[in-house]
Amino acid sequence: MSNESLFQEALSHFPGGVSSPVRAFKAVGGTPKFFARAFGAWFVDEEEKQFLDLCMSWGPLILGHAHPDVLAAVQEAVQEGLTFGAPSRRELALARRIKLMAPFVEKLRFVSSGTEAVMSALRVARGFTKRDRVLKFAGCYHGHADAMLVKAGSGLATFGVPTSAGVPKAYADLTLVVNLDDFDGLEAAFAKHGSELAAAIIEPVPANNGLLLQEPAFLQRLRDLCTQHGTVLIFDEVISGFRVAPGGAAELYNLAPDLVAFGKIIGGGMPVGAFGGRADIMRVVSPDGPVYQAGTLSGNPVAMAAGLATLERLTPEVYKRLEQCSRRWAQAFEAIPGLRAPHLGSLIWPLFQSGVRRADRVKPGAITQFNHLHKLLLDEGVYLPPSGYEVAFISIAHGEEELWHFERAVEKVSAGLAAMV
Ligand code: PMP
Numbered sequence: 001m002s003n004e005s006l007f008q009e010a011l012s013h014f015p016g017g018v019s020s021p022v023r024a025f026k027a028v029g030g031t032p033k034f035f036a037r038a039f040g041a042w043f044v045d046e047e048e049k050q051f052l053d054l055c056m057s058w059g060p061l062i063l064g065h066a067h068p069d070v071l072a073a074v075q076e077a078v079q080e081g082l083t084f085g086a087p088s089r090r091e092l093a094l095a096r097r098i099k100l101m102a103p104f105v106e107k108l109r110f111v112s113s114g115t116e117a118v119m120s121a122l123r124v125a126r127g128f129t130k131r132d133r134v135l136k137f138a139g140c141y142h143g144h145a146d147a148m149l150v151k152a153g154s155g156l157a158t159f160g161v162p163t164s165a166g167v168p169k170a171y172a173d174l175t176l177v178v179n180l181d182d183f184d185g186l187e188a189a190f191a192k193h194g195s196e197l198a199a200a201i202i203e204p205v206p207a208n209n210g211l212l213l214q215e216p217a218f219l220q221r222l223r224d225l226c227t228q229h230g231t232v233l234i235f236d237e238v239i240s241g242f243r244v245a246p247g248g249a250a251e252l253y254n255l256a257p258d259l260v261a262f263g264k265i266i267g268g269g270m271p272v273g274a275f276g277g278r279a280d281i282m283r284v285v286s287p288d289g290p291v292y293q294a295g296t297l298s299g300n301p302v303a304m305a306a307g308l309a310t311l312e313r314l315t316p317e318v319y320k321r322l323e324q325c326s327r328r329w330a331q332a333f334e335a336i337p338g339l340r341a342p343h344l345g346s347l348i349w350p351l352f353q354s355g356v357r358r359a360d361r362v363k364p365g366a367i368t369q370f371n372h373l374h375k376l377l378l379d380e381g382v383y384l385p386p387s388g389y390e391v392a393f394i395s396i397a398h399g400e401e402e403l404w405h406f407e408r409a410v411e412k413v414s415a416g417l418a419a420m421v
Contacts, residue, residue, distance in 0.1 A: 033045040055384065202235065
């Protein structure tokens, strides 16, 4: 069946024909590819066309699609039952591994998505501090909990307005939004509201509005202000966790958050999230404390098995290799005229602009050019995330053959791109 006819049917079932919005290709145009199967760095669509995947399910697949060790671990777990709704040994094994890699995590709880992890961490911070307000940064995405679907209101250090219909204004009123890389804005926000802030949450490697790499001094200042004001610092490491270093951005920048949200890689391709951090804060979580938090499938044994098999293969050598690899892939991207490719630890942001550190500095023209690039590369068998605001992901399966394929595709599209602009 063609992708087009599948998508036509999908439109009759799902809003926009998809189970999550950016999959709809609204930004780049065209028909979404229906994945039939995937292996390593490649997938095959329902028309039996093969593509080099640079989206990799948006991050979980740091070992590549269908890694044999992950599949074997899942198959073994499946034989023992799909879900128990009761404690099981695999939760302990994954918790041990997470604490080994991210030692600032003293206690944690498993959930089933990054959204849930963030939503729960915010509630814990509020319960612990007995404060209601939170601070986030423009351009950081933290999943779709109501408190996080908020953009800056007008004026400095004012509370936010909803970015989605259905989010009550009263919720948005509790979220303060500051620009990334805005030292003055950060100072002003804490000077005015520090004593009211339960939490400040940030993607320490912001990777949801492109890759807006921050100066370490900005993160350090945020850490200091949180400590000074008794505000819980939450690192959202749903993307950066176990990717930019074994201990994520916290290790990379040598900064411990009070709480952290994980997702993606810790599930190895299965639905897993986790939140955790300081034991004294986590003590407020039910049943130890008064902050309610629960989940029928939390700690699901099959998902734990996939996560553990993934994390166990992430040795220091793997991180070294991924970093070297992403440098070479970034160079390959930069062979496209006018394109820059900031990168960090297997995240690469192809953009027709350079030196961007905050969301409002991305030029719409740069995104339009990306949209052309997306289409041209897709025609050459390369699948980029279908939005210029998304980062490309590579994995250990992106080897020499894949790079060769990519470089050939880049050679072909470069001329076409120049002609279209
Ligand atoms: N936080 C960050 C930094 C993310 O990138 C995402 C998902 N892209 C989320 C939270 C939400 O995770 P999920 O989609 O698993 O709910």
